[in-house]
Amino acid sequence: MFLRRSATALAVATLLCTAAAPAFARAPGEAPAGRKLPDGLFGRVDPKFDGVWRRSVALLALKAAGSAPPEEAVGRLARQQCADGSFTAYRARPGDSCDPEKTPADTNATGIAVQALAAVGGHRDAVGKSVKWLASVQNEDGGRQAQATDGYRYWSFWERDGSSWSYATQGPSTLRPEDGDVLGFRFAAGEGTEDATAPREPADFASVCESAAEKGDKRVAIGIDFGTAADAPDGQTPPPARTVCARLGSGDTAADALASVAKPLRYDSGAMLCGIGGYPEKGCGEQVSGERGAEGRDRSARGGGAAEDAGSGGLPASVRVGAGIALIAALAAGAHWQARRRR
Amino acid sequence: MNGASTKPRRGQRLRAPQSARGVALHASAWWLWALGLAAAASRTTNPLLLALLAAVAGYVVAARRGDSPWARSYGAFLKLGLLVLLVRLVFAFFLGSAIPGTHVLVTLPEVPLPDRAQGVRIGGQVTAEGLLFALYDGMKLAAVLVCVGAANALADPARLLKSLPGALYEAGVAVVVAMTFAPNLVADVQRRRSAQRLRGRGDKGIAALLRVGVPVLEGALERSVALAAAMDARGYGRTAKVPPAVRRITTALTLGGLLGVCVGTYALLAAEGAAYGLPLLLAGLLLALAGLWLGGRRSVRTRYRPDRWGARAWLVAASGPAVAAVMIWAGGHAPADLRPSVTPLSPPGFSLWPAAGALLGLLPAFVAPVPPAPSSQRPGDEADPPARPGAVRARLRGRDGPGRTGTPAPHGQEPVQ
Numbered sequence: 001m002f003l004r005r006s007a008t009a010l011a012v013a014t015l016l017c018t019a020a021a022p023a024f025a026r027a028p029g030e031a032p033a034g035r036k037l038p039d040g041l042f043g044r045v046d047p048k049f050d051g052v053w054r055r056s057v058a059l060l061a062l063k064a065a066g067s068a069p070p071e072e073a074v075g076r077l078a079r080q081q082c083a084d085g086s087f088t089a090y091r092a093r094p095g096d097s098c099d100p101e102k103t104p105a106d107t108n109a110t111g112i113a114v115q116a117l118a119a120v121g122g123h124r125d126a127v128g129k130s131v132k133w134l135a136s137v138q139n140e141d142g143g144r145q146a147q148a149t150d151g152y153r154y155w156s157f158w159e160r161d162g163s164s165w166s167y168a169t170q171g172p173s174t175l176r177p178e179d180g181d182v183l184g185f186r187f188a189a190g191e192g193t194e195d196a197t198a199p200r201e202p203a204d205f206a207s208v209c210e211s212a213a214e215k216g217d218k219r220v221a222i223g224i225d226f227g228t229a230a231d232a233p234d235g236q237t238p239p240p241a242r243t244v245c246a247r248l249g250s251g252d253t254a255a256d257a258l259a260s261v262a263k264p265l266r267y268d269s270g271a272m273l274c275g276i277g278g279y280p281e282k283g284c285g286e287q288v289s290g291e292r293g294a295e296g297r298d299r300s301a302r303g304g305g306a307a308e309d310a311g312s313g314g315l316p317a318s319v320r321v322g323a324g325i326a327l328i329a330a331l332a333a334g335a336h337w338q339a340r341r342r343r
Numbered sequence: 344m345n346g347a348s349t350k351p352r353r354g355q356r357l358r359a360p361q362s363a364r365g366v367a368l369h370a371s372a373w374w375l376w377a378l379g380l381a382a383a384a385s386r387t388t389n390p391l392l393l394a395l396l397a398a399v400a401g402y403v404v405a406a407r408r409g410d411s412p413w414a415r416s417y418g419a420f421l422k423l424g425l426l427v428l429l430v431r432l433v434f435a436f437f438l439g440s441a442i443p444g445t446h447v448l449v450t451l452p453e454v455p456l457p458d459r460a461q462g463v464r465i466g467g468q469v470t471a472e473g474l475l476f477a478l479y480d481g482m483k484l485a486a487v488l489v490c491v492g493a494a495n496a497l498a499d500p501a502r503l504l505k506s507l508p509g510a511l512y513e514a515g516v517a518v519v520v521a522m523t524f525a526p527n528l529v530a531d532v533q534r535r536r537s538a539q540r541l542r543g544r545g546d547k548g549i550a551a552l553l554r555v556g557v558p559v560l561e562g563a564l565e566r567s568v569a570l571a572a573a574m575d576a577r578g579y580g581r582t583a584k585v586p587p588a589v590r591r592i593t594t595a596l597t598l599g600g601l602l603g604v605c606v607g608t609y610a611l612l613a614a615e616g617a618a619y620g621l622p623l624l625l626a627g628l629l630l631a632l633a634g635l636w637l638g639g640r641r642s643v644r645t646r647y648r649p650d651r652w653g654a655r656a657w658l659v660a661a662s663g664p665a666v667a668a669v670m671i672w673a674g675g676h677a678p679a680d681l682r683p684s685v686t687p688l689s690p691p692g693f694s695l696w697p698a699a700g701a702l703l704g705l706l707p708a709f710v711a712p713v714p715p716a717p718s719s720q721r722p723g724d725e726a727d728p729p730a731r732p733g734a735v736r737a738r739l740r741g742r743d744g745p746g747r748t749g750t751p752a753p754h755g756q757e758p759v760q
Contacts, residue, residue: 001582002638003513009598017605173441174462251450251468255443259472265686269388269480271441282678287617317690324391324693331398338405342716 042073049195051090052080052109056116063119074120077113085129086137087113110134151191153231154285155273157254158184158198160223165198172254172273179218180205183254185276187227187238189288199225201241209245218248220257226279233283359655362409362712364648370503372656373707376403377494379663380704383670384486387681388479389691392701393486396666397424399704400493407707408496409714420492424485431484435477436469442685444470472685479683502650509639516579520570527566531559583643590641596634603627655710662706669700 041047042058055077062069080087082098086105091098098105114130117123157172158165160182168175168183177183182205188197203223222245226238246257258276259265266275266284274284360366377400384396401417408414437451447468454465500522507515535555536546545551574580607624611617673696674681683691 002510002641005594006510006597006638009594010601013598013601013605016602017609170461171441173443174464249447251453253443255441256445256470257443259443259686260445263687264684265443266682266684267442267476267686268682269483271476282675317692320693321391321690324395324698327698328391328394328398331395331402335398335402335405338402342405342408342714 041076047090048092049089052077052087052106052113053089055080056109056112059116060112060119063116069120074117074122077116078123078126080113081126081130085126085131085133086110087130105133105137107134107137151189151195151288152285153187153189153233153280153283153288155185155187155276156190156193156196158186160184160203163202165202167193167196167198172258173271175254176252177218177220177248177254177257179248180220182208182221182223183257184223184225185258186225187231187276187279189231199223199241201225201243203243208243218250218252220246220248220254222246222258222261224262224276226277233280233286236279236281239277239279359710360712362714366712367499367502367650368659368711369506369650369652369656370498370500371506372652372660373498374494374503375660376663376704376707377490377497379665379667380493381487381490382664382667383701383704384483384490386667386670386674387697388483389681389683389693389697390479390482391691391693392670392681392697393482395698395701396704397486397489399701400490402705403708403711404493404496407711407714411499413500414496417492417496420489420495423492424488427488428478428481428485431477431481432474435474437465439464439467440470440473440477442470442473442476444472444686446471446688448474472688475688476685479685505646506650508635509642509644510635512639512642512644513580520567524563524566528559528563531562535559581643582641585641589637593634593637596630596637598634600627600629600631600634603630655712658710659707662703666700666704669703670697673697673700 041051042054047054055073059069059073059077076094079094080091082088082105084098084105086098087109088098088104089106089109110130110133114127114134117130118127157168159168160166165184172183172185182203184199184203186197186199190196201223203221205221208221209219221243223241223243225241229238232238244261246261248257255273262277264275264278265273266278266280268274268284272285274280362368380396380400384393387393401421404417408417448471449469451466451469453467456463456465501519504515504519532555535558539546539551539554544554546555603623604627607620607622607627610620610623612620670681673694677692677694677696680692680694680697683689
């Protein structure tokens with residue numbers, strides 16, 4: 001009787017959970033269901049991540065082309081400014097005060113909004129406030145921390161068509177590049193594929209692979225961008241970006257090309273690319289949140305030391321492997337002896 | 344009597360006692376130890392560490408397994424683990440691996456697939472790195488299987504079921520009955536098949552299946568009905584009178600707990616609910632356990648000589664999670680050792696701390712009670728314990744078991760169950 005009741009309870013609980021699940025689901029990038037896009041906005045996609053950016057770039061373009069930007073758009077852009085002079089990625093209700101938890105201040109958005117407002121004219125106080133805010137958030141090394149994103153830290157794979165990077169549609173282990181292709185890898189933190197950051201520097205096949213081609217030789221140029229210090233995991237500094245020329249055999253994939261020029265590669269059990277050239281020593285596509293960057297630099301000195309202490313012991317690798325095999329053999333012999341003793 | 348001094352020496356007091364009904368190790372202690380080893384194995388793909396863990400498990404099994412039929416299952420699990428490894432390697436060989444490599448071993452002819460099947464590859468290049476990655480991954484799976492097999496060989500499943508909480512008691516009884524009758528079913532099938540062959544009818548095909556299967560099912564049904572009548576006559580299945588308020592609270596606790604566990608697990612796995620996922624999961628787990636404990640009040644049963652959870656059980660049960668903890672800590676400090684890189688091809692590292700942690704798993708081999716040495720048994724009388732003269736004499740003298748009334752009994756004469 002009790003068993004029947006607990007079985008019923010379990011079935012009802014499962015049904016309720018499956019019914020509640022669609023409430024959490026929503027396609028990324030879409031405007032929330034039933035919400036009308038606000039007026040004075042350029043473009044049709046949900047402005048949650050780039051509303052200020054879109055508006056500012058469009059206003060700059062209109063001003064540069066010589067046509068008068070619409071007053072409503074300029075006014076709405078000015079209203080997006082927070083009390084301390086910063087701009088967020090987009091605030092749906094400009095009347096509310098800026099909440100650093102929900103919509104953190106974004107240096108990218110502030111920079112472009114300042115340019116747009118300065119170009120349009122008539123908002124000198126706002127421009128001055130934003131410039132003062134930008135100066136206040138400058139890091140020690142002169143850089144500025146980008147928006148503190150919640151998302152995942154991972155290596156993304158790009159192909160270059162002509163003059164820009166485009167997000168590759170296949171993984172590097174299945175893509176078979178042609179002779180003369182340019183491939184790129186970038187390590188960054190992002191929320192999803194539409195938010196992925198491309199490698200910062202362009203790569204040109206002719207300049208990277210300068211040596212004369214032999215007959216039937218397939219070569220590709222690979223650009224590897226290890227990302228900014230803000231995106232680096234704790235205790236690690238990203239190496240400088242580099243571009244290399246890789247030689248391919250006939251059936252090689254892009255991953256084979258990468259393996260020949262950027263060892264050591266690190267993969268996890270799901271065959272996802274975790275590290276290139278040993279760069280993130282730990283972690284694989286892990287979730288990140290909020291502030292990073294400043295702490296990472298402080299710990300970089302200590303982190304490097306600790307990693308070395310635990311691993312090395314001074315013995316060469318072959319001695320260690322031999323010791324391991326000897327230990328296993330001793331245990332196996334012991335188990336055999338115990339089994340015979342009890343037979 | 345083992346003629347010796349009256350006071351045992353200090354060293355003898357610390358030595359593991361011979362395993363008997365009263366001092367047998369609690370079955371869940373063995374399972375905790377094995378699950379700790381399996382958790383440690385799942386954190387690493389270093390073949391040396393995995394082989395070390397499997398060797399540790401094998402040594403403990405060889406040192407402390409008893410004579411029961413399920414004690415011989417370790418070899419079967421070893422073979423299963425090797426089979427898993429082989430299947431993984433075959434798949435990596437024929438279907439390719441996502442891991443790139445520069446050392447090409449052999450190039451198989453590739454089967455051209457349509458564009459829709461872009462992620463799949465049949466044939467093609469076989470690289471050493473890809474095969475090595477598949478070997479490491481397969482060894483991890485095999486090591487986990489071997490650890491579970493060690494628990495199977497060491498822990499008595501019947502005693503484990505007797506330790507279930509009261510609310511699951513009826514389910515436990517059903518499982519014990521099924522386990523006890525399974526060999527009878529197999530013997531039945533064999534008997535009927537040989538009877539069919541003796542009568543000159545074939546034993547292959549659908550008709551033969553029906554001829555053999557239907558009587559076997561009938562026999563199983565008859566046996567279970569007879570067992571149910573016997574159990575009912577002995578008072579199984581009676582439930583206590585529990586006030587309706589307690590029953591409702593039990594239902595609410597169980598339902599609420601399961602809901603909490605469901606929602607908490609979903610929140611933990613989804614990106615949005617990470618903040619409240621863990622507390623909700625823990626709260627749901629607590630509620631469900633409380634409901635389980637409260638629901639046990641309905642089933643009336645007493646325990647006959649339950650397994651005691653003593654110091655030795657604590658030591659054995661703690662050694663497993665200790666191995667896992669050391670492995671997790673080592674994974675945080677020296678990740679390269681625990682996950683040897685495949686590109687470039689390099690020998691796996693073997694450092695002190697993970698190996699020392701794995702050797703911690705050897706503790707049960709010295710601490711757990713020693714199973715009695717096998718006496719010369721006739722093959723086939725595995726069900727009854729061998730009748731020893733001392734035990735028979737003890738019963739004839741009217742005692743209810745050696746060692747119970749205070750008169751000293753010879754050590755090791757208690758019948759082993």
